Amino acid sequence: MTNLATQVDVPPATRSRRQARLTAGLVATVIFLTAIAPLATDMYVPAFPRVAADLTTTATQVQLTLTTFFVGMALGQLVGGPVSDQRGRRVPLLAAILAMTAASIVCALTPTIGVMTAARFVQGFAGGWAMVIGRAVIVDLARGSQLVRVLNVIAAVGGIAPIVGPLLGAAILQLSHWRVSFWAVAALGVAMTLAVLIAVPESLPPERRHGGGLRNFVTAGRVVLGNREYVGYVVVAGAAMGALFAYVATSAFVLQSMNGLSPVAYSIDFAANAAGMTVAALLAARLAGRVSTRKLILLGQLAALASGVAMLVGAVWFDTPLILAMACFFVLMTAQGLMIPNGGALASAAVPDHPGTGSAVQGFVQWVAAGTIAPIAGLGGEHTAIPMATLMITGAAISLAGLLVVAKTGS
CATH class of the missing domain: 1.20.1250.20 (MFS general substrate transporter like domains)
Structure with missing residues (x-):
């Protein structure tokens, strides 16, 4: 909810006429993207004791997979917005979702807790990257009261994911193995890829991109801090x-x-x-x-x-x-x-x-x-x-x- 991309710092007056439109399908896709973190985490949390037993590891080491995921999420959000300001939204978004999907598959197949820890970092980084770009698309296409209204809808509907996630994870544990939860996240990644291909246009045309990237972000960061x-x-x-x-x-x-x-x-x-x-x-x-x-x-x-x-x-x-x-x-x-x-x-x-x-x-x-x-x-x-x-x-x-x-x- 707090992770809007850095391009909202660009004054509205500098924005060119938009060719892409804000549609219900696009908003639904961004809501889907914001569910990555709670689903990838909450579906997995009920399985912690079983993961520790199956991989012959400790509770602390299992919890470390949360740490690497969250650190990845933090870095992905911090970096994804400025990079998409340079390269556009659609291609970096698709790349992030595919990377998240691949990392989820590695988690599902992991032989050791070490492999899972590394894959969870990649999963978090790619997921955070996708989340911040998804919100950037909304900021590109909406303004004023419409922007506030759409972001509130995204936050409200996105709040369902932390409720559904653990229930879905528990159902998977009852019917199958904890690894299936990661296969489920991978399947969601495929669905997200298709949704982006169908519903998300390139919302940042070349004339509105800038080369400042991370350097401009660091300068603005010093001001806010x-x-x-x-x-x-x-x-x-x-x-x-x-x-x-x-x-x-x-x-x-x-x-x-x-x-x-x-x-x-x-x-x-x-x-x-x-x-x-x-x-x-x-x-x-x-x-x-x-x-x-x-x-x-x-x-x-x-x-x-x-x-x-x-x-x-x-x-x-x-x-x-x-x-x-x-x-x-x-x-x-x-x-x-x-x-x-x-x-x-x-x-x-x-x-x-x-x-x-x-x-x-x-x-x-x-x-x-x-x-x-x-x-x-x-x-x-x-x-x-x-x-x-x-x-x-x-x-x-x-x-x-x-x-x-x-x-x-x-x-």
Whole structure:
């Protein structure tokens, strides 16, 4: 949702007359593209214990495959937009989808955790590249209220993927092997390729391309990173993302290995938590203009902090009871719906002259935070939630500091 390509920094006055049109098929294809990350991750998360057993590896090493995926996503989004500003949208987009599909096939056939880790990096890099170019196409073809409306539709419909992903992954585990989930992602990659060929035109004609590429992006990046308010809100959203992925990386072990939930039951709980996050984000959108956005963020931060403290108490003294873990996870995920989208929105508002660069940097920071936290959360192994709970508290506390200390101004 925060990862618009850098070309939105180009003033509307410099845009030439558009030949391509914004169609329902194009919008549907971009929604499809934005589902890459949650589907490639959430379909796979319920299988973590089985992957560790089948590949004779540890929980931390399995969680490292999340790290490489997220780091790839971050780099792909950071690089994909500027490169497509030089080369156009359609060919780089098709190349990215094909690379993502090939990496998914390697994951499905992997003989070792090392091969999977490398393939997941490529999968994430190509997926992030495709996502940012897909959004760039929308920015090329829409403006003003139409752009806002279309991006909101993409974000709302895209929120279904984190709900469907774990359920689909659990169904695959019940009926087949965890490797089938990667074959499913590869099949989706083929479908995405066909959708792009049919519905996505070249939206950036040669006369609107520029040779600045990454160099121009770095220059604009220095400007946005010099804005204290922007940096504060990036910290708000990035730290919240870290807390969220401490949950994503470890919850399967906490609920399945420690508390005996089946993959199906776990996936239903995961989907319910994702739904809580989606509902909170929609509620925040309805309250926009009537309730201070900073107050909504603060409410989410306090709820996330409380869930982390309760989780730590349960892990240290009560052996992480199932009901407590499920309640803490739901509160944490619901709180993210108030923290991440609103933090990203206020960050973008703080740098109105560089919205594309601001969005790209936000996306980079958030996915790096996710990738860094995932393996740390698993350092205690499969039978303790103490590292995860500690990271939940740390993420909420850093997010709170970003709001109250760094981003002192704003509304």
